[in-house]
Amino acid sequence: MPEVIFTGPEGRLEARYQPSEDKNAPIAIILHPHPHPQFGGTMNHPIVYNLFYMFQERGFTTLRFNFRGVGRSQGEFDHGIGELSDAAAALDWIQGLHPDSTGCWVAGFSFGSWIGMQLLMRRPEIEGYMSIAPQPNIYDFAFLAPCPSSGLIIHGEEDRVSRPEHVQTLVDKLRSQKGITTTQITMPGANHFFTEHQEELIDECALYLDKRLGYIEGGIEETMLLR
Template identity: 65%
Template sequence: MPEVIFNGPAGRIEGRFHPAKERTAPIALILHLHPQFGGTMNNQIVYQMYYMFAKRGFAVLRFNFRGVGRSQGSFDHGQGELSDAASALDWVQSVHPDARACWIAGVSFGAWIGMQLLMRRPEVEGFISVAPPANLNDFSFLAPCPSSGLIIHGDSDKVVPTKDVQTLVDKLKTQKGIVIDHQTITGANHFFEGHIDELIGNCGSYVDRRLAAIDTAA
């Protein structure tokens, strides 16, 4: 799990990178929770998601948004953080240039940033959005959503009510050409306290299904 430092639009960005063994292995980029509410790349969900992808052979990067940890800059209400994420993806692609595909996984605020990034990067073939803040941030940019993915949240989430996530899912499911897998974890709050193993297990199973479908098609 080598520590990495790379240049972002606001200065140095701190990350952790797990290289892939296969030259054409896919990339996974993991985006953390809101920087102003304690979100860092060392959040347990982000950390476990990182290893979930690594175990499946991905080249994986998690990093701190600007102003978090050793990353330079200051919080920019999403716009700068989106630029940070784009720079992070650029960096992984520079060290793993033969990747056949890319995935983005984001938690809460990171899910909002991640879904904006996939609108700008056609190489993203899959996403995982954990507890997307559909009531706090505008997701209308998903018109249309270009990639299939998993949206997963807890039914005891007091930060993002289930009905708001359901509205987002319903909107995306009307779009042709993509498939949105929607899962709800019973009893889980916004931070999945006591339910992280179940969350990561569900996410891993989803990735396995997607990878198996790609292998079958090939």
């Protein structure tokens, strides 16, 4: 897995990158949580790391990177505005290396889920998303009007950073839109960081992705209910 440096809006951005052997393989970008020490926000966060390999194992060309001011990435934290520009630059960079890639997915955890959903609105080639522990009580998701792609929202029943009722309001808004399917999973016993539930979290994400890729027969919602 090569360590790479590419140019972002405020200088270099540090990343890990794994190309697929298939030049037509879809791209997956994984976005890390808030860089505050409480949230462990780097591209090496265990959830980000394991999502990266989950997509890689399914043949995606996969990228995770440090937002500005994190690790060896240059710049300073910009409260989401600059980080969205970083994500767009990351997608531009990897698409430049893989011009024949078919489609793209974005997955983000906590703060990264907010950035990922904004990127989704700007880039029509993103065909699926995973929004893990979003925080609609802290970050404004009003830009999802309407959301252009189907995806997964997964959060913990015991989340005290963004309580389930906050996430439910976001899910209800998305489900009122036509033409997309918003799959929601509320994980019993899990907190915002999925402490002692991270393996289960990745299993749920993998099941959803396998269904979307056609590896499992039956409807999405039926499959998730049978997990």
